[in-house]
Amino acid sequence: xxxxxxxVGVAAKDSTQRNGVNRGVxxxxxxxxxxxxxxxxxxxxxxxxxxxxxxxxxxxxRFRAEYDDLPTFTFFVIANAIVSGYLILSLPFSIIHIVRxxxxxxxxxxxxxxxxMLGLLTAGASAAAxxxxxxxxxxxxxxxxxxxxxxxxxxxxxxxxxxxxFIGVVLFILIILSxxxxxxxx
Amino acid sequence: xxxxxxxVGVAAKDSTQRNGVNRGVxxxxxxxxxxxxxxxxxxxxxxxxxxxxxxxxxxxxRFRAEYDDLPTFTFFVIANAIVSGYLILSLPFSIIHIVRxxxxxxxxxxxxxxxxMLGLLTAGASAAAxxxxxxxxxxxxxxxxxxxxxxxxxxxxxxxxxxxxFIGVVLFILIILSxxxxxxxx
Numbered sequence: 301x302x303x304x305x306x307x308v309g310v311a312a313k314d315s316t317q318r319n320g321v322n323r324g325v326x327x328x329x330x331x332x333x334x335x336x337x338x339x340x341x342x343x344x345x346x347x348x349x350x351x352x353x354x355x356x357x358x359x360x361x362r363f364r365a366e367y368d369d370l371p372t373f374t375f376f377v378i379a380n381a382i383v384s385g386y387l388i389l390s391l392p393f394s395i396i397h398i399v400r401x402x403x404x405x406x407x408x409x410x411x412x413x414x415x416x417m418l419g420l421l422t423a424g425a426s427a428a429a430x431x432x433x434x435x436x437x438x439x440x441x442x443x444x445x446x447x448x449x450x451x452x453x454x455x456x457x458x459x460x461x462x463x464x465x466f467i468g469v470v471l472f473i474l475i476i477l478s479x480x481x482x483x484x485x486x
Numbered sequence: 487x488x489x490x491x492x493x494v495g496v497a498a499k500d501s502t503q504r505n506g507v508n509r510g511v512x513x514x515x516x517x518x519x520x521x522x523x524x525x526x527x528x529x530x531x532x533x534x535x536x537x538x539x540x541x542x543x544x545x546x547x548r549f550r551a552e553y554d555d556l557p558t559f560t561f562f563v564i565a566n567a568i569v570s571g572y573l574i575l576s577l578p579f580s581i582i583h584i585v586r587x588x589x590x591x592x593x594x595x596x597x598x599x600x601x602x603m604l605g606l607l608t609a610g611a612s613a614a615a616x617x618x619x620x621x622x623x624x625x626x627x628x629x630x631x632x633x634x635x636x637x638x639x640x641x642x643x644x645x646x647x648x649x650x651x652f653i654g655v656v657l658f659i660l661i662i663l664s665x666x667x668x669x670x671x672x
Binding site for chain 2: 365369370371372404407408411412415416418419422423424425426427428429430431433434435439441442443444445447469472473476477479480481483484
């Protein structure tokens, strides 16, 4: 708060106004991070706990679908877990930004990690979405059949777990935007 | 340049230094956007021109693989085309930032669109990567066979076209970072 005190002396009212706007942006940032944490954690848990056994088993195979039958879903769970872990770890920084609204270096650090995490989360979500689409529709040309015809509730569950991830993606774009606004208004 | 002139009068040397750094960052931003444009355009073209006919045809089917047999690859091409179009359209803004290094609003606008485009590009690239992985390895549990055993050069081509997209993703993260640095240093 020392550096802040010196600058307040120079242009008190203007600075106070700017601080107020910055504080508002920082609080918004905090809320967005918290929502993102909940969305990605929910997504990871929903996917990781998915499995379905069909009520019949023929010959020597028991039909059972789990999320880790497809490596893409494993990646999805890991990506969501990493991002939600990152978001909970970034909350203290967000609190620092609320208290010290002139902080710059930590904001730039966060903007870098935020965009990297946006990349990771989008990668996980859209790769999983591509596979979910395939599971629903199959592909005639490649001779890949729609497994959703057998595993109904499994497919509904994995489709649903994508939602949290895509909400997380939108939240990250808003977080990066709010960081940009805060940086321009110090 | 009017507003800039007023501020130069207040703290001439400091401002000039800052302008210098900002100009450097803006030039870097321009170069990154140009590289990103080349990478994503190359990626889109490489994928869109991919097709392979097998040298034999049995019964009544001619074996032929094209990129738009799989909707994910169509999305990949569209996403890359949109992003490369956006990057070429954002170059004038980047030039404005080199000339007027105090510009803020356009930077915030760009930071928002940049992160949205990062999301779109990552989505396209990783969805395509998930399908390419499946084409290479197949999935025993879901009864999806590796089509790459038949379509060799097709698979090599689609794998290669992913590279440009992922380079584009990394470039976007650097572009967002450089925007953050420029905003903090006005």
